[in-house]
Amino acid sequence: MIKLFSLKQQKRDGETVQHPGTRQSAAQLRIQKDINELNLPKTCQVDFPDQDDLLTFKLIISPDEGFYRGGRFSFSFKVGQGYPHEPPKVKCETLVYHPNIDLEGNVCLNILREDWKPVLTVNSIVYGLQYLFLEPNPEDPLNKEAAEVLQSNRRLFEQNVQKSMRGGYIGAIYFDRCLK
Amino acid sequence: MADDEKREQMEVGSGDVDINDKKPDKMFGLKKWNLVAMWSWDVECDTCAICRVQVMDTCLRCQAENKQQECVVVWGECNHSFHNCCMSLWLKQNNRCPLCQQEWALQTTGK
Ligand SMILES: [Zn+2]
Ligand SMILES: [Zn+2]
Ligand SMILES: [Zn+2]
Numbered sequence: 001m002i003k004l005f006s007l008k009q010q011k012r013d014g015e016t017v018q019h020p021g022t023r024q025s026a027a028q029l030r031i032q033k034d035i036n037e038l039n040l041p042k043t044c045q046v047d048f049p050d051q052d053d054l055l056t057f058k059l060i061i062s063p064d065e066g067f068y069r070g071g072r073f074s075f076s077f078k079v080g081q082g083y084p085h086e087p088p089k090v091k092c093e094t095l096v097y098h099p100n101i102d103l104e105g106n107v108c109l110n111i112l113r114e115d116w117k118p119v120l121t122v123n124s125i126v127y128g129l130q131y132l133f134l135e136p137n138p139e140d141p142l143n144k145e146a147a148e149v150l151q152s153n154r155r156l157f158e159q160n161v162q163k164s165m166r167g168g169y170i171g172a173i174y175f176d177r178c179l180k
Numbered sequence: 181m182a183d184d185e186k187r188e189q190m191e192v193g194s195g196d197v198d199i200n201d202k203k204p205d206k207m208f209g210l211k212k213w214n215l216v217a218m219w220s221w222d223v224e225c226d227t228c229a230i231c232r233v234q235v236m237d238t239c240l241r242c243q244a245e246n247k248q249q250e251c252v253v254v255w256g257e258c259n260h261s262f263h264n265c266c267m268s269l270w271l272k273q274n275n276r277c278p279l280c281q282q283e284w285a286l287q288t289t290g291k
Pocket of ligand 3: 256258259260277278279280281282
């Protein structure tokens, strides 16, 4: 995968010399560096629906430990022209019972918001998201109900997570099955 | 005899340490996600950590827009260096060095 992209970059560099009109934007050049240097943990995989558009891609996380072990969660990344001065827009596309992810897929991760810095990379976000699944944080939650359960009764929280990943209702919300 | 005993104890002792070492190893794996620290060591001063191009080359933005002349390098008091183009954009949001969090104070500008 990574090799493929470096080949692609070489090809593109060649093209740029021949047709200066098709030059890429700073955001595209920077994301290309990020992708070439991606060092994914074995639980994560990146998928480009359109190989010519590096600004839109998906990240699949399949945690192999913690509450969410065995699940499979998909995130969409949209990288704007302001990158790296603005963080990518990241949404969780899998309905998940998690204190830091709401039912619309908004993700509460500091480096995607107030703590973003242009020296961070796609890799930093991947590690941050992976960490959310290992250590869900009940403080400053987006899903308050899940956070309360996690804080008051870890055993019940674990059961709820299992139930949601197998496919089922938690309260009034139906969660689709997302086990691998 | 006494010596032999001692040696044996020591060997057992070091064996124990090995076993204990394995647990923290896994627990500390999580720390990897703290990439802020990683970058400050890896990049040193040669590469602009914002656009990730060497500071002696023109920054990504200038490469994309094919400008060459005004792309200078700035060094902070903290000894971190960036392209002025990249750093001035960041300073609009935050007056700290994005690598070390110290308040940004310009040391030199150069090429
Ligand atoms: Zn730069
Ligand atoms: Zn520049
Ligand atoms: Zn610094």
